[in-house]
Amino acid sequence: MNTPRLSHPKEKIKFVLLEGIHPSAIDTLDQAGYARVVTAPKALAGDELAEVLKDAHFLGIRSRTQLTAEVLAQAPRLTAIGAFCIGTNQIDLRAAMLRGIPVFNAPFSNTRSVAELVLAEVVMLMRGIPHKNAVLHQGGWVKSAAGSHEVRGKTLGIVGYGHIGTQIGVLAEHLGMQVVFVDIEAKLPLGNARQLSSLDAVLQAADVVSLHVPETPETQNMIAAPQLARMKPGSHLINASRGTVVDIDALTDALERKHLAGAAIDVFPVEPQGNDARFDSPLVKFDNVLLTPHIGGSTAEAQENIGREVAAKLVRYSDNGSTVTAVNFPEVSLPGHAGRSRLLHIHRNVPGMMARVNERFSDAGINIAAQYLRTNDDVGYVVIDVDSDASEAALDSLCGIPGTIRCRVLY
Ligand SMILES: NC(=O)C1=CN([C@@H]2O[C@H](COP(=O)(O)OP(=O)(O)OC[C@H]3O[C@@H](n4cnc5c(N)ncnc54)[C@H](O)[C@@H]3O)[C@@H](O)[C@H]2O)C=CC1
Numbered sequence: 001m002n003t004p005r006l007s008h009p010k011e012k013i014k015f016v017l018l019e020g021i022h023p024s025a026i027d028t029l030d031q032a033g034y035a036r037v038v039t040a041p042k043a044l045a046g047d048e049l050a051e052v053l054k055d056a057h058f059l060g061i062r063s064r065t066q067l068t069a070e071v072l073a074q075a076p077r078l079t080a081i082g083a084f085c086i087g088t089n090q091i092d093l094r095a096a097m098l099r100g101i102p103v104f105n106a107p108f109s110n111t112r113s114v115a116e117l118v119l120a121e122v123v124m125l126m127r128g129i130p131h132k133n134a135v136l137h138q139g140g141w142v143k144s145a146a147g148s149h150e151v152r153g154k155t156l157g158i159v160g161y162g163h164i165g166t167q168i169g170v171l172a173e174h175l176g177m178q179v180v181f182v183d184i185e186a187k188l189p190l191g192n193a194r195q196l197s198s199l200d201a202v203l204q205a206a207d208v209v210s211l212h213v214p215e216t217p218e219t220q221n222m223i224a225a226p227q228l229a230r231m232k233p234g235s236h237l238i239n240a241s242r243g244t245v246v247d248i249d250a251l252t253d254a255l256e257r258k259h260l261a262g263a264a265i266d267v268f269p270v271e272p273q274g275n276d277a278r279f280d281s282p283l284v285k286f287d288n289v290l291l292t293p294h295i296g297g298s299t300a301e302a303q304e305n306i307g308r309e310v311a312a313k314l315v316r317y318s319d320n321g322s323t324v325t326a327v328n329f330p331e332v333s334l335p336g337h338a339g340r341s342r343l344l345h346i347h348r349n350v351p352g353m354m355a356r357v358n359e360r361f362s363d364a365g366i367n368i369a370a371q372y373l374r375t376n377d378d379v380g381y382v383v384i385d386v387d388s389d390a391s392e393a394a395l396d397s398l399c400g401i402p403g404t405i406r407c408r409v410l411y
């Protein structure tokens, strides 16, 4: 395979934005001089995805598009990926890194939206609203206080006390709830929240359990039959994290046995590619289960902010080479490079690499004006500023070094 090499003018750089990414992203790209933007309203897969990736330099996705190692192998020019969301479990981050492709996401922009939805669901579930709503839609009438409770004084159990979990805890305390949580890390409890020592302790204590962990091997089916059995009879489960965290068959069983009084589920092990595809789940038969189409973070405010935030990170990487906040890559924070050209060299982190880089420059008589380096166990990222008239020769020298993964020049 030829070493991917990029020295295009901006108008030739192609951005592909899938899954209905907010127009604020296009606006941000346009303002930065990137007008070659192709969009699609839904996730792509298979041949359709391969086709758009053939000549894409930058790709923007949300949570649905699966970027496996095989898919990335079909994207020879891909320079960076923007995950216009929080979760990056849909991307093979290591495969991307080994191809010299940094991945950027939006770690904060939609967290408040998820927290607000979950808080509303806590109230709705505790009042039995999903079931009552369903009955009235079918012409029935259930004016009854049975199984309907105030949330004040009840216990909310949060699993994963990160950006979203903490906000929900604070909001729930404003409603008078008691908050307990479990996390793999020791966390500063906000307000009067209490960190418990185990998942079981949270499940046993809570009237409503809400899941806010990322998708990892450890969180796969974290809530299965044994965990559901430990939840209080008549309690509720909310999952707005990832579909793989809950064993749906076990949840179905717990609902059938009426061990749980209800649930609110926003994320599913398998989700439709787009709005024209069909949704199916064993949970559709329960009218005490609130089903939402993975819209925890889908508010106008969050999507507009995410569009700007992630597009700005892609622009910064394209214009300046900065990888700050990349989730899979050595992070290099870079100043401007006015009056000079900037060379970006991504290489396998093997002994002697920097000696070879510097030797090439010295042999070619090219003066290095500034140099920045960051490495991790697998890859190194070196950024070198040179006089502009030396940039093409310098790029040739750099790209030819054995162990080079990718090289690029910024004018
Ligand atoms: N439904 C939706 O539309 C959205 C869903 N999400 C999902 O929510 C997840 C959480 O988001 P944030 O709070 O921003 O992430 P975060 O990274 O700030 O918090 C996650 C917390 O979970 C903890 N954790 C990880 N593994 C754990 C385990 N095995 N047991 C207990 N705790 C564990 C971490 O230590 C961390 O404190 C995201 O990874 C994403 O999958 C995020 C945004 C929107």
Ligand SMILES: O=C(O)CCC(=O)C(=O)O
Residues within 6 Å of the ligand: 062, 063, 064, 084, 085, 086, 087, 088, 110, 294, 297, 298
């Ligand atoms: O809005 C989306 O497409 C995904 C939201 C989400 O799950 C995330 O941000 O991780």
